[in-house]
Amino acid sequence: MRRNGRVSGVARAARLLVAALCSLLLLTSCSGPLAGDAGEYTIAGGGTHGIYYAYASEISTQLREGGLDITVTSTAGSLDNLRRVADGRALLGFAQADAAADAVAGTGAFSKPEPIRAVARVYDEYVHVLVPESSSITGLGDLRGKRVSIGDENSGVRVVATRALAAAGLSEGDFTPVSLGLDDSVTAMQNGEIDAIFWVGGIPTPGIERLAVTTPLRLLPIPADVVETMNSEHNGVYRMSDVPEGSYGTHSSIQTMTIPNYLIVSAGAPDALVSEVVATIFAARPAMSKRVPVAALLDRRQAIFTAPVPLHPGAEDYYTSHRL
Known part of the structure; x- marks a missing residue:
């Protein structure tokens, strides 16, 4: 051929x-x-x-x-x-x-x-923590009391979301966990049914690109101390990185972590x-x-x-x- x-x-x-x-x-x-x-x-x-x-x-x-x-x-x-x-x-x-x-x-x-x-x-995947651009949420700690999509029950997203939130000092009782995959999370955010989305994927992720067209987004930073805590408990597989400026219409790079x-x-x-x-x-x-x-x-x-x-x-x- x-x-x-x-x-x-x-x-x-x-x-x-x-x-x-x-x-x-x-x-x-x-x-x-x-x-x-x-x-x-x-x-x-x-x-x-x-x-x-x-x-x-x-x-x-x-x-x-x-x-x-x-x-x-x-x-x-x-x-x-x-x-x-x-x-x-x-x-x-x-x-x-x-x-x-x-x-x-x-x-x-x-x-x-x-x-x-x-x-x-x-390839290495980036951890995305997404909120509407108009939201008052600026960090992981602000997710307390919010409706947070943490991924399907059988997804790797759920693994990362629960570990990251725990490392940031939040237990499930501190927020409302919503078990949705990316497809349903996109729809739920468009409809105002959730306050934040956890997602783990390459950049750009097609579904998030499409969401950003109709719902301007911000990415929350993941601090180094959160990543260090996660690594100390889980095989040391997490790495610090940045989501590049311009991704999904953002105006600056955002500190996050990557996962092989x-x-x-x-x-x-x-x-x-x-x-x-x-x-x-x-x-x-x-x-x-x-x-x-x-x-x-x-x-x-x-x-x-x-x-x-x-x-x-x-x-x-x-x-x-x-x-x-």
């Missing part, structure tokens, strides 16, 4: 994926982890307004062009994606590093260690299959980034840093053979 004079590696990758999957299905008699329904496979994305879903859609498009029958499933977010990959309902998924760390350790929302491995560190984001797979996935998944996403990066800008951030030198989640051996094979 040739595009604009360049040979694409996607077709080859997908053919090898199909072969690997067929071998797996023969071994599993079409049951158990990674077995699809009539040969159909899924990537666990998030809500349809978020970057997870957009990125997953691009990956599935690239794989389908090579002949693999794979689609995107809308989900509640990181926790949901981790469970779907662990129990075989999804071949691939996106997850925040903090939620993935809990999954492999069997802590937090997970009652036992889950068989999760990393394919790649794909991983593409994940089951520990039981065949090595050859995972190696070819990695080859596909790197070969397709230029095409994907035209529609999902964060895809341009995929970098072989950074993709291997997925601790505390181990890389899948198939991913390790790819990175070893493509050392810079």
Whole structure:
């Protein structure tokens, strides 16, 4: 397959994926982890307004062009994606590093260690705490007594929101938690039904961009002491950063924190299959980034840093053979 004079590696990758999957299905008699329904496979994305879903859609498009029958499933977010990959309902998924760390350790929302491995560190996500521009809320402490969307029950957003608010000195009794995903949070803020939204995602997140057009927004800063407290209790995966000036119409940069984001797979996935998944996403990066800008951030030198989640051996094979 040739595009604009360049040979694409996607077709080859997908053919090898199909072969690997067929071998797996023969071994599993079409049951158990990674077995699809009539040969159909899924990537666990998030809500349809978020970057997870957009990125997953691009990956599935690239794989389908090579002949693999794979689609995107809308989900509640990181926790949901981790469970779907662990129990075989999804071949691939996106997850925040903090939620993935809990999954492999069997802590937090997970009652036992889950068989999760990393394919790649794909990009870092920014924590957004959003309020209407006209709001009197200026910091996390001002959320006391307010209606705060903290994400779906099975989302990574909820993990971050509850930890950040606790680190800022607020318990659930100090505010009114509202369990909404991004799609419903956007609608609720447009209707004046909530006072603030927690969101974790790349910049720009499509749903927030659209919300900012109809409802001018401000982002609340996340102080360094809040991040330090969170890191002392949760694997040290959080980093200080800034939301750039101009994001979502803002007039200055805002201090916040970032969380690495991983593409994940089951520990039981065949090595050859995972190696070819990695080859596909790197070969397709230029095409994907035209529609999902964060895809341009995929970098072989950074993709291997997925601790505390181990890389899948198939991913390790790819990175070893493509050392810079």
